[in-house]
Amino acid sequence: xxxxxxxxxxxxxxxxxLRLSCAASGTIATISAMAWYRQAPxxxxxxxxxxxxxxxxxxxxxxxxxxxxxRDSAKNAVFLQMNNLxxxxxxxxxxxxxxxxxxxxxxxxxxxxxEGTLVTVSx
Numbered sequence: 001x002x003x004x005x006x007x008x009x010x011x012x013x014x015x016x017x018l019r020l021s022c023a024a025s026g027t028i029a030t031i032s033a034m035a036w037y038r039q040a041p042x043x044x045x046x047x048x049x050x051x052x053x054x055x056x057x058x059x060x061x062x063x064x065x066x067x068x069x070x071r072d073s074a075k076n077a078v079f080l081q082m083n084n085l086x087x088x089x090x091x092x093x094x095x096x097x098x099x100x101x102x103x104x105x106x107x108x109x110x111x112x113x114x115e116g117t118l119v120t121v122s123x
Contacts, residue, residue, distance in 0.1 A: 002112045003025050004112055004115075006020060006114045006115070007020070007021050009117030010118075012119075012122070014087055017082060021077065023076065023077045024078075024112070025076070031053065031073070031098070034071050034097050036078070036096075037093070045094070047060060048060050048063055049063065051078065052102065055071075058106055066082065078097075080093070098110045098111050099112070
């Protein structure tokens with residue numbers, strides 16, 4: 001069984017920073033991609049940032065230049081550095097991984113998900 005555990009969420013003022021972490025545990029042969037998604041109240045879940053095993057990255061247009069995704073492959077961990085946070089970044093942030101081979105870039109879906117960590121940005 002694969003588990004993903006996120007941490008680092010919290011309350012921050014607009015313009016501030018947070019760093020999210022996610023650690024994957026269990027029987028994992030390989031991770032082809034790791035990602036952060038978010039879901040704001042009343043909205044659909046959206047992709048925030050994605051990183052492949054060869055470190056190719058994708059970002060949502062709304063976070064480009066402010067967020068940075070990185071990974072520690074040896075620890076099956078992924079991080080999201082969030083700077084210059086805005087109230088519209090308020091959401092539950094979910095970590096996800098894909099353990100199957102990549103079918104496309106970005107991949108069509110992910111295989112395992114964390115339970116989420118809440119980020120609240122006050123104005």
